[in-house]
Amino acid sequence: MAYSSSLFPSPFFSTDSSLFEVEVTRDEFHSFHKIDRDLFTRLVFVLKRDMNQSSQVIAFLLVVEELGFARNLVAYLVSSPDILIDAVASEVGVCISILYNQDYSSFFLLNHNNNDEVVIPFLKGLTDSNLTLSYINQYRETILVGVTKNLNDVCNRAFDDIYEKGYKEQLLALERAKVIEEMKKIRLGAPQQTLTRLSVQHQTPSWWNVQQQIPRRSSVQKGNSIRSSFRQSTPIKVSAPQEWVPAPAVDEKAKAAVKETKRVDNKDDEEEVTPADDRTVFLTFSKGYPISESEVRVHFTRKFGEVIEAIVMQEVQENEQPLFARMVLKMEYASKIEEIVTPMNKNKFTIDGKHVLVRKFFAAPSSSHV
Numbered sequence: 001m002a003y004s005s006s007l008f009p010s011p012f013f014s015t016d017s018s019l020f021e022v023e024v025t026r027d028e029f030h031s032f033h034k035i036d037r038d039l040f041t042r043l044v045f046v047l048k049r050d051m052n053q054s055s056q057v058i059a060f061l062l063v064v065e066e067l068g069f070a071r072n073l074v075a076y077l078v079s080s081p082d083i084l085i086d087a088v089a090s091e092v093g094v095c096i097s098i099l100y101n102q103d104y105s106s107f108f109l110l111n112h113n114n115n116d117e118v119v120i121p122f123l124k125g126l127t128d129s130n131l132t133l134s135y136i137n138q139y140r141e142t143i144l145v146g147v148t149k150n151l152n153d154v155c156n157r158a159f160d161d162i163y164e165k166g167y168k169e170q171l172l173a174l175e176r177a178k179v180i181e182e183m184k185k186i187r188l189g190a191p192q193q194t195l196t197r198l199s200v201q202h203q204t205p206s207w208w209n210v211q212q213q214i215p216r217r218s219s220v221q222k223g224n225s226i227r228s229s230f231r232q233s234t235p236i237k238v239s240a241p242q243e244w245v246p247a248p249a250v251d252e253k254a255k256a257a258v259k260e261t262k263r264v265d266n267k268d269d270e271e272e273v274t275p276a277d278d279r280t281v282f283l284t285f286s287k288g289y290p291i292s293e294s295e296v297r298v299h300f301t302r303k304f305g306e307v308i309e310a311i312v313m314q315e316v317q318e319n320e321q322p323l324f325a326r327m328v329l330k331m332e333y334a335s336k337i338e339e340i341v342t343p344m345n346k347n348k349f350t351i352d353g354k355h356v357l358v359r360k361f362f363a364a365p366s367s368s369h370v
């Protein structure tokens with residue numbers, strides 16, 4: 001497959017490139033954008049960032065290079081540690097939000113007072129303080145044209161095989177999460193069954209040991225002793241094993257096992273009546289940046305483990321975006337809520353480049369829930 005590519009591409013201006021068009025194969029195009037592909041691969045498969053958002057990150061960084069703010073920015077990031085790449089990608093996510101949503105940009109700039117040192121410190125440092133939030137907002141339409149062109153002309157072509165691989169891995173991750181959830185539901189009754197079997201095993205020796213002791217008692221007696229006992233009419237207590245008293249130690253273990261079973265059952269009963277509201281997190285999404293339930297589930301599962309019992313998205317029309325949701329934690333992970341919302345009872349996460357605010361859920365007494 002061959003691509004038509006200009007020798008002097010420009011993301012900002014349309015030119016008559018018919019004199020400069022050359023045919024390049026798919027492999028040649030991939031080879032030419034190897035550095036871009038390497039950075040995109042790390043964003044998606046190492047840092048587990050969303051593919052679409054990662055494409056926008058690459059497209060934005062290419063614009064930064066083309067504008068002359070940092071000539072070899074992508075190459076520098078490829079040679080940098082993952083923590084720096086992740087931080088820069090998050091900062092680019094803020095810049096992209098400003099580009100695509102004018103309302104968001106006005107709200108964001110107003111609340112942060114153009115504090116570039118706080119919002120985009122790494123981008124500012126990498127561009128020698130030339131790239132600022134004010135600049136992005138002022139030239140947002142021009143920069144957006146460049147980002148869109150790079151997405152269409154570079155990212156969609158250079159990353160096509162990586163997209164395919166990434167989508168397959170996402171589907172496998174979702175299927176794996178579903179299987180693990182089903183397995184945990186099946187195993188809910190396993191502890192009680194194990195304790196029941198344990199108590200039976202502790203009780204059986206009280207009669208089993210007696211039966212095992214009887215032949216040993218008779219076998220250690222010699223033939224003359226057995227015959228003499230019959231002559232003296234002294235019966236051997238073989239036919240009455242019920243007269244044997246069970247070993248006290250075994251009996252105590254059986255009682256302890258039964259008590260432990262009752263204690264666990266009582267504990268389970270207490271946990272079952274714990275209100276769901278006490279282990280519910282309230283999530284707020286940014287308007288214009290829709291997030292699906294699966295994206296929320298995958299992100300928090302990767303970060304905190306299999307802690308989610310249910311996610312209830314806001315009910316909206318088919319063409320509308322949910323702006324909030326409730327995430328209920330499993331009973332055994334109720335304590336994780338403090339780690340998620342922090343002691344300040346609020347926290348911010350970036351899911352696939354989109355900001356999500358979280359806090360503990362408090363139910364209104366006279367209103368229905370989400």
